[in-house]
Amino acid sequence: MERYDLIILGGGLAGMCAAVKAAEQGASILLLEKQDALGGSTVLSSGYMAFAETDMQEKAGIVDSIASLMNDMIEVGGGVNDLELVAAYGRHQLETYAWLVEHGVEFRSLEAVSGHSVPRGHMIDPHQAIQSFYQRVKEHPNVTIRFNAPARRLLKNAEGRIDRVVYGVEEQNALASKGVILATGGFAKSEELLGQFAPHLKGALRLGGAGTQGDGLQMAWEHGAWVRDLPYLNGTFGFHPTANGAVKSQGLAFYKGGIIVNQLGKRFVNESISYKLLGNAAFRQPDRITYQVWDQTVMDKRVADDPLYDLELLQRRRLLYQADTLEELADCIDVPADVLAETISTYNQRIQEGAGDDFGRKTLTHRYGTPTPIVKAPFYAFETTVAMLATYAGVAVDPSTRVLNPYGEPIQGLYAIGEVVGGFHGAGYMTGSSLGKAAVFGRLAAVAALAE
Structure with a gap:
């Protein structure tokens, strides 16, 4: 032996x-x-x-x-x-x-x-x-x-x-x-x-x-x-539905200032919480379909070669929707344009007031960072699902x-x-x-x- x-x-x-x-x-x-x-x-x-x-x-x-x-x-x-x-x-x-x-x-x-x-x-x-x-x-x-x-x-x-x-x-x-x-x-x-x-x-x-x-x-x-x-x-939120083990296709734009909406165009969660808890909330949405939405201000915060924040890499892989207006973006992801516009308008107003929004968001991630209004074109969306990674x-x-x-x-x-x-x-x-x-x-x- x-x-x-x-x-x-x-x-x-x-x-x-x-x-x-x-x-x-x-x-x-x-x-x-x-x-x-x-x-x-x-x-x-x-x-x-x-x-x-x-x-x-x-x-x-x-x-x-x-x-x-x-x-x-x-x-x-x-x-x-x-x-x-x-x-x-x-x-x-x-x-x-x-x-x-x-x-x-x-x-x-x-x-x-x-x-x-x-x-x-x-x-x-x-x-x-x-x-x-x-x-x-x-x-x-x-x-x-x-x-x-x-x-x-x-x-x-x-x-x-x-x-x-x-x-x-x-x-x-x-x-x-x-x-x-x-x-x-x-x-x-x-x-x-x-x-x-x-x-x-x-x-x-x-x-x-x-x-x-x-x-x-x-x-x-x-x-x-x-x-x-x-x-x-819990599952992990942030993956594109086409993700696999070799190419994960993951992005967390919400921790840089994006928001998350369901297929009705509505927010449903405080985006600053752990992406494990975000996964639970996303799994309860209609048809389990959610989208990260952000503007150029957030896009400019991308981090090259970062597995979570390289948003430009997602764009090169043709996984992002991009539009010059929110109405056009809503059409791309097939959510009601008026609802998405109202969702973002309400969000922008609340964070500019500095008192937190309807879901309690005051930061970018946990206790760090200050959210910015989603106003600067072009606008982006990323279809996101939940994965069992670990x-x-x-x-x-x-x-x-x-x-x-x-x-x-x-x-x-x-x-x-x-x-x-x-x-x-x-x-x-x-x-x-x-x-x-x-x-x-x-x-x-x-x-x-x-x-x-």
């Missing part, structure tokens, strides 16, 4: 951070990746990471604090987040940012993104980050990576500790003396699990990584793992990433990181916190497991 200190299941950002951290401590590691390439859902993400008090913020003149970051996370999460996990993130996020930079991850820009009170969305290229860690791993002969090697079951020893993994087509066995780390992702591509836990999202696009079938959850459940956040599963719910863990049973007791030998974990996000989702927690808790898992 193969023997290692650690076995890591999954080669996304969480698994790779754990592998590199453990390798640098001299541990022998087996990383099993069920696909033929590393990256998982990480490489499908927008690439934002949520960090506070960084040098990038300082250079941009942005005043931020770890306390503010944590408060935003809890507020967006509806106050049902696991506060111990949020606190652990706060304690380790800045050192993790520095560690990522030290290991070659390139932070390219800083943006105001969903759920943040100040600009703290630190953008990376997920492919570059994964490749950077892959190069680091290859420098360590104590790390073995196997592709096309899905884990099948976890086994316990005579003392009740999980120490073996059955994997691969031929069901090979490998032993882990220090522990098994689940970094298997969620279940965005499992119709069976989505039907059980998110039937309200039937009809949403399915854009998660091909390997996100929930196998890590099932392996943990077999051994008594408790779960968190399943009642809060599930953000899963097994319960403690701040050391040990998987817990229903009584809050650790399941010996089992750790979990990344999307397979529940409890951290709570009832909402703050942009950048998913990749952020992958890196933060990936490092913590390696340290905790090797310390046993």
Whole structure:
């Protein structure tokens, strides 16, 4: 039987951070990746990471604090987040940012993104980050990576500790003396699990990584793992109906000052809230058809090469409607012209008064930014739908990433990181916190497991 200190299941950002951290401590590691390439859902993400008090913020003149970051996370999460996990993130996020930079991850820009009170969305290229860690791993002969090697079951020893993994087509066995780390992702591509836990999202696009079938959850459940956040599963708003895994075709013009209307030409939500909650509201609209509408003032705020704000890229892909008047735009998207005109007129009046509009909007995103009236031609519209991109719910863990049973007791030998974990996000989702927690808790898992 193969023997290692650690076995890591999954080669996304969480698994790779754990592998590199453990390798640098001299541990022998087996990383099993069920696909033929590393990256998982990480490489499908927008690439934002949520960090506070960084040098990038300082250079941009942005005043931020770890306390503010944590408060935003809890507020967006509806106050049902696991506060111990949020606190652990706060304690380790800045050192993790520095560690990522030290290991070659390139932070390219800083943006105001969903759920943040100040600009703290630190953008990376997920492919570059994964490749950077892959190069680091290859420098360590104590790390073995196997592709096309899905884990099948976890086994316990005579003392009740999980120490073996059955994997691969031929069901090979490998032993882990220090522990098994689940970094298997969620279940965005499992119709069976989505039907059980998110039937309200039937009809949403399915854009998660091909390997996100929930196998890590099932392996943990077999051994008594408790779960968190399943009642809060939401889709992600902002995708064109033609989006797919390779070309996501996503745009969030509403966080730059656009509005969202239904096919009746009416607004129905405060556009500054989390795009997870926006997805819920959009899914309740007639025929689930919605449009983002904005003007040239918003278009001028586009950010080139940004996965969320490159509105010009959407235009080059011929996914936007453009018109010189609102009446012409209404005709393009087949909504009542008089209703759309009244919707925008009312919106403009309310935000110019500064008292908030009918839906309570006072900012661009969360507590940041000031909306501007939609008056400057040309005008634009983008048909938008909801996608199941990531599930953000899963097994319960403690701040050391040990998987817990229903009584809050650790399941010996089992750790979990990344999307397979529940409890951290709570009832909402703050942009950048998913990749952020992958890196933060990936490092913590390696340290905790090797310390046993």
